[in-house]
Amino acid sequence: MTAIELRGVTKEFADVTAVRDLDLTVEDGEVYGFLGPNGAGKSTTIDMLLDLVRPTAGTVRVLGADVATDGVEIRRRTGVLPDGFSVYDRLSGRRHVEFAVESKDADDDPDALLDRVGLDGDGDRPAGEYSKGMRQRLALAMALVDDPDLLILDEPSSGLDPAGAKEMREIVRAEADRGATVFFSSHILEQVDAVCDRVGILRDGELVAEDSVEGLREAVGGEETLEVAAAGADDAAVDAVRALAGVSGVTRDGDVLVVNCASDAKTDVIAALEDAGVTVADFHTREASLEDLFLTYTEGDAVGSESDSGRSVSGPTDQDSVDSDAAAPDPDDSDSGDHDAPDDDAAAEEVDR
Numbered sequence: 451m452t453a454i455e456l457r458g459v460t461k462e463f464a465d466v467t468a469v470r471d472l473d474l475t476v477e478d479g480e481v482y483g484f485l486g487p488n489g490a491g492k493s494t495t496i497d498m499l500l501d502l503v504r505p506t507a508g509t510v511r512v513l514g515a516d517v518a519t520d521g522v523e524i525r526r527r528t529g530v531l532p533d534g535f536s537v538y539d540r541l542s543g544r545r546h547v548e549f550a551v552e553s554k555d556a557d558d559d560p561d562a563l564l565d566r567v568g569l570d571g572d573g574d575r576p577a578g579e580y581s582k583g584m585r586q587r588l589a590l591a592m593a594l595v596d597d598p599d600l601l602i603l604d605e606p607s608s609g610l611d612p613a614g615a616k617e618m619r620e621i622v623r624a625e626a627d628r629g630a631t632v633f634f635s636s637h638i639l640e641q642v643d644a645v646c647d648r649v650g651i652l653r654d655g656e657l658v659a660e661d662s663v664e665g666l667r668e669a670v671g672g673e674e675t676l677e678v679a680a681a682g683a684d685d686a687a688v689d690a691v692r693a694l695a696g697v698s699g700v701t702r703d704g705d706v707l708v709v710n711c712a713s714d715a716k717t718d719v720i721a722a723l724e725d726a727g728v729t730v731a732d733f734h735t736r737e738a739s740l741e742d743l744f745l746t747y748t749e750g751d752a753v754g755s756e757s758d759s760g761r762s763v764s765g766p767t768d769q770d771s772v773d774s775d776a777a778a779p780d781p782d783d784s785d786s787g788d789h790d791a792p793d794d795d796a797a798a799e800e801v802d803r
């Protein structure tokens with residue numbers, strides 16, 4: 451069975467197309483890393499999986515059901531770690547987990563879940579005293595309630611220290627071993643390496659690559675990163691480099707141009723810069739890191755180009771938005787249902803983030 455299936459999904463907010471004609475399939479039991487730079491459309495896609503935002507076009511199916519009509523059943527089987535999780539300051543961490551257990555009518559031991567996410571000993575403290583990383587751990591404990599068939603984690607490593615990020619990866623792997631499907635977003639490729647079966651890279655709302663991390667590496671194989679100290683390089687010089695055969699991306703890091711290119715294109719790069727009147731003070735190559743790989747897919751045309759996507763990128767607006775405080779439980783609201791999703795009749799047309 452497919453755990454997640456998006457077909458031709460587009461989401462437009464006023465003059466911003468956040469997601470564009472997206473086809474995406476995640477199979478049952480897969481760990482899928484959903485990557486992209488800031489503003490690529492990851493959270494919007496996740497909001498559509500949760501029916502917090504309705505697509506402008508296309509269909510969204512989760513766990514074999516239509517999110518628009520079967521939201522209650524889907525949410526019962528799904529654990530969510532939302533972006534920007536907010537806590538109830540005065541309530542203890544344990545009370546948050548208890549609430550998640552009650553809202554799913556489950557029988558998990560809250561202390562066992564707190565223990566699992568490394569919050570043993572902190573369960574009695576008010577969550578308002580928790581650090582950012584502790585809040586993230588708490589959100590994960592709540593997402594794990596009732597052994598969900600699908601875990602949707604939005605930037606789960608955000609705020610975690612390296613040990614916390616490693617523990618998060620171990621939990622993700624353990625959940626997959628149990629048979630759960632895990633879909634999580636990140637803008638850091640390192641965090642999904644070693645834990646994801648497959649990675650999809652989103653850029654300007656479109657899926658620009660989808661493969662295992664190893665497959666992505668192979669796809670850009672033979673590439674090297676050339677760092678050129680070229681203080682005087684203007685946009686025309688950068689464009690000349692970008693136009694060369696064998697060059698897949700150019701970014702600027704201060705006075706240094708970082709060029710992803712085939713190894714036999716290096717001399718052409720230097721020659722093109724010199725032809726453009728640029729004095730090359732120094733250059734060297736470095737091994738492709740995961741970060742380079744990510745940049746190759748997401749920022750290949752980022753330097754010196756006018757908005758090449760044709761997309762107007764403005765900040766979120768309040769237009770047509772509703773306030774959706776879906777992240778934290780409301781212990782005073784006995785009808786509030788799952789902590790991680792709105793009631794059906796409250797399904798938000800748009801989310802104010």
Ligand SMILES: Nc1ncnc2c1ncn2[C@@H]1O[C@H](COP(=O)(O)OP(=O)(O)OP(=O)(O)O)[C@@H](O)[C@H]1O
Pocket residue numbers: 463464466467468486487488489490491492493494495637763764765766767768771800801802803
């Ligand atoms: N409610 C909204 N109203 C208007 N524009 C929005 C709204 N929500 C998102 N957008 C826009 O849609 C685009 C994608 O945003 P989204 O939050 O989905 O990106 P993201 O990949 O999750 O980014 P980040 O990594 O920074 O969280 C951005 O241009 C953003 O400004």
